[in-house]
Amino acid sequence: MSESTGRHTPAAGGVQPLLELRDLDTDIALRRGTVHALDGVSLQVMPGETLGVVGESGSGKTMTALSIMGLLPPGGQVAGGQILFEGRDLRALPPDEVRRIRGVRMGMVFQDPLTSLNPTMRIGVQVGEPLRVHERVGRAEARERTIEILRRVGMPRPERIVDNYPHELSGGMRQRVAIAMALVCSPRLLIADEPTTALDVTTQRQILELIDDLREEFGMAVVLVTHDLGVIAGRADRVAVMYAGRVVETAATAELFRSPRHRYTQALMQALPESAVRESGEHARLYSIPGLPPDLSRPLTGCRFAPRCRHVTDECRSTEVTLSAGAHQHACLHPVPAESAAPVSPPAPVRVEPVPQPAGAAAGPGEPAAEPVLSVRNLVKNYAAHGRGLLRRTAGQVSAVAGVSFDVGPGETFGLVGESGCGKSTVGRLAVGLEQPTAGQILLDGTDIAGLAGRERRRMHRQVQLMFQDSYAAMNPRMRVDAILAEPLEIQKVGGTAERRARIATLLDQVGLSRRVLERYPHEFSGGQLQRIxxxxxxxxxxxxxVGDEPVSALDVSIQAQVLNLMRDLQRELGLAYVFISHDLSVVDYMADRIGVMYLGKLVEVGPARDVVRAARHPYTQALIDAVPTVTPNPAAARDGVTIRGELPSALNPPTGCRFRTRCPLAQDVCATEPPLAGDAHQVACHFPLRPESTAASARAGAAA
Incomplete structure (x- = not known):
């Protein structure tokens, strides 16, 4: 049995690896030079095993997967080493034979299924294409087998889905289609490249459990590529940590998370929000890995992590370090001591002091509470749904937001969480005035912004701003950074040219960027730099x-820590209030003072962050908490707790009463009537709320009853 997962792992003795990489080198030729993306990568994947490959963006983990599959970008080539699959070196075989092996014996699931699926082809045609190309089956048989594989990956109504186009499916359903396409020829090896990065936690859990189940059913091996350490901890048998094109540590999952040896692995774990919360019991400053990964187009000497390491010595900068021998291998001259306790706890956590309140804002004994910066009252947003055809008649209304109310005080962070499609981003757009509500009020310092127009509306935008999930998409790619930062000042006619330049210089100082960035364009920055801009x-x-709409969801854990620390620093310095929108409860738990949990347009629970996360009252909130992957290597717990199944119901025809009842393990007939959001500081909208001392086990007991 595997130490990390409790599932069967083939014994090493006498069993040949299914896949073995030996000193793999991969180069990418660019105009400015050659990027040495992989440098001497050696890995093994045993039959039936799951190998997790983890690291920051640019570490080489995706390039390793693409090298195996022969899908390198233009200019890319495997420059050296061997790729042994079932004992045969793929680099030495004829191209036709390699294509057949990679099309039948190997399958790959890509990070973004929407871009990897052809938008002009129906689902059935795309999933069945490998059968028709590699197995020469007829159209009818391919359709029948496509429906069967879609059913096996948990796709609802596969007979209808085969005739849909990719844009007609949700993110989770598209990912199931991508998995079905990879499995339709029953491969022995599945490579999953960030298969859940863009998904919310409940859909992520379903996809990961699906991959686990299919691995056991098909008897295949899995290479799981991700930057999410929690995903690796709960799903992999062994882990390989990559940095700057090399493997720097590899071990059994439980061993690596219990006692990481390489300083880079330790730093990744310390950057996790859950590590800071666990260590302090309250908000502590996240550990942030300084600097950036090295430029792989330049010659490198010594340990590649040395410029960012807290324990670096002159020897590290000059000595090439190779992986040590043994079951737990690492390439570090000054490794973490094997007996080091609590390796995921951040060193000397810095307490975050309470946000300074404006004069007169704090409420002392007998004093009135501070007036909220933002008050949302019974907010409703409906969208007209149109039918198909030339006339496009109105077919009903999509209930995106249905009676949402909450307050955000001065210097406070209000976290808004929920699955994709719950309406949280719509609330954010309404709060900043990008959309008009169907009903209700949005009070900014007591003024209803829904009724403002012209100059008053422009003045309102000085008080509330939106921070987008994808900063690159939100910026004009033809504008330099100086013009991007100056634009809001020019629109609002703030100051003259000299004053605006001074303001831009102050902004760069506040977010920790150099003046040199002003002459560059958005495409020249990393994701973390773009988010700072x-x-x-x-x-x-x-x-x-x-209002931050998923501001760190697309970032690596180390860059995420930098942005979260920066946001909290600026909040303390400037007295900012935040509405922090995210599907990641561990991030919201770290950032928020209070949390509101949304489901299908309604708030189902609102309360202090610690109470909501540690003593959830609503079954949906508990399900979100149970679905969050953590670095604690306890795969059994990953399948326990409150589990919700199926897709989010359509907002065009939401369930009556409690909208969660169709997926709730505790639902009864009375749930068809709508429960009120009731309580004092901790409110819940549920007919059968979990008791404060309830755990996931008690929720399961209630479901069984």
């Missing part, structure tokens, strides 16, 4: 409230 732009008009 997006934050600087949102601060340009000195707002009182910033």
């Amino acid at each position: 997006g934050l600087a732009r949102s601060l340009a008009l000195q707002p009182r409230l910033i």
Whole structure:
């Protein structure tokens, strides 16, 4: 049995690896030179095993997967080493034979199924294409086998789905289609490249459990590529940590998470929000890995992590370090001591002091509470749904937001969480005035912004700004950073040219960027740098409230830590209020003072962050908590707790009463009537709320009863 997962792992003795990489080198030729993306990568994947490959963006984990599959980008080539699959070197075989092996014996699931699926082809044609190309089956047989594989990956109504196009499916359903396409020829090896990065936690859990189940059913091996350490901890048998094109540590999963040896692995774990919360019991400053990964187009000497390591010595900068021998291998001259306790706890956590309140805002004994910066009252947003055809008649209304109310005080962070499609981003767009509500009020410092127009509406935008999930998409790619930061000042006619330049310089200092970035374009920055520029732009008009719509969801854990620390620093310095929108409860738990949990347009639970996360009252909230992957290597717990199944119901025809009842393990007939959001500081909208001392086990007991 595997130490890390409790599932069967083939014994090493006498069993040949299914896949073995030996000193693999991969180069990417660019105009400015050659990027040495992989440098001497050696890995083994045993039959039936799951190998997790983890690291920051640019570490080489995706390039390793693409090298195996022969799908390198233009200019890419495997420059050296061997790729042994079932004992045969793929580099030495004829191209036709390699294509057949990679099409039948190997399958790959890509990070973004929407871009990897052909938008002009129906689902059935795309999933069945490998059968027709490699097995020469007829159209009718391919359709029948496609329906069967879609059913086996948990796709609802596969007979209808085969005739749909990719854009007609949700993100989770598209990912199931991508998995079905990879499995339709029954491969022995499945490579999953960030298969759940863009998914919310409940859909992520379903996809990961699906891959686990299919692995056991098909008897295949899995290479799981991800930057999410929690996913690796709960699903992999062994882990390989990559940095700057090399494997720097590899071990059994439980061993690596119990006692990481390489300083880079330790730093990744310390950057996790859950590590800071676990260590302090309250908000502590996240450990942030300084600097950036090295430029792989330049010659490198010594340990590649040395410029960012807290324990670096002159020897590290000059000595090439190879992986040590044994079951737990690492390439570090000054490894973490094997007996080191609590390796995921951040060193000397820095307490985050309470946000300084404006004069007169704090409520002392007998004093009135501070007036909220933002008050949302009975907010409703409906969209007209149109039918198909030339006339496109109205077919009903999509209930995106249905009676949402909450307050955000000065200097407070209100976290808004829920699955994709729950309406949280719509609330964010309404709060900043990008959309008009169907009903209800949005009070900014007591003024209803829904009724503002013209100059008053422009003035309102000085007080509230939006921080987008994808900063690159939110910026004009033809504008330099200086023009991007100056634009809101020019639109609002703030100051003259000299004053605006001074303001931009201040903004760059606040977000920790050099003046040199002003002459560059958005495509020249990393994701973390772009998010800093997006934050600087949102601060340009000195707002009182910033709405962050999934501002760190696409970032590596180390870059995420930098952005979260920066946001909290600026909150303390400037007294900012945040509405922090995310599907990641561990991030919201770290950032928020209070949390509101949304489901299908309604708030189902609102309360102090610690109470909501540690003593959830609503079954849906508990299900979200149970679905969050953690670095604690306890795969059994990953399948326990409150589990919700199926897709989110359509907002065009939401369930009556409690909208969660169709997926709730505790639902009874009375749930068909709508429960009120009731309580004092901790409110819940549920006919059968979990008791404060309830755990996931008690919820399961209630479901069984």
